[in-house]
Amino acid sequence: MQIREYQEGDLAALRSIHAAQGFDYALPDLRNPLFVTKLVLAAGDAEEKVENGQQEAGGSKILGAAFLRLTAEAYLLLDPRAGPPRERWQWLLALHAAAERDAWQRGLEDVHAWLPPPIAQKFGKRIQRLGWLRDDAWAPYCKRLQERKD
Secondary structure, three states, X not given: XXXXXXXXXXHHHXXXXXXXXXXXXXXXXXXXXXXXXXXXXXXXXXXXXXXXXXXXXXXXXEEEEEEEEOOEEOOOOOOOOOOOHHXXXXXXXXXXXXXXXXXXXXXXXXXXXXXXXXXXXXXXXXXXXOOOOOOOOOOOOOOOOOOOOO
């Protein structure tokens, strides 16, 4: 097997794999420049080339793919000692609007926030009024990356 860069000719095979997985989300548009990593796993042996109609332009069977799309993690720093709560809320609204515009202009499609447990319930309700969604349908996982010395 080999891992290589995605090519447009791989799309039909990847659509088939995506459909076979049966997950309730659309295959993303891989032409989107936010996809900074697009890797395909293909069988390397000639005997494995065509099976289930999944083949790439060069003939080898596509077994899978990994895609990484840029997103953003939100951090809010707002001095809890400054001003009354209503004024701090106005400051938050101003920062929120400016950050949203800036992220959109940079081409980002989404922003994620992980709220500390002590404020999650109360503050979560507030940001939901600003259009944030609590996504409990998908289990979040994080991979901390480190330099590998191979």
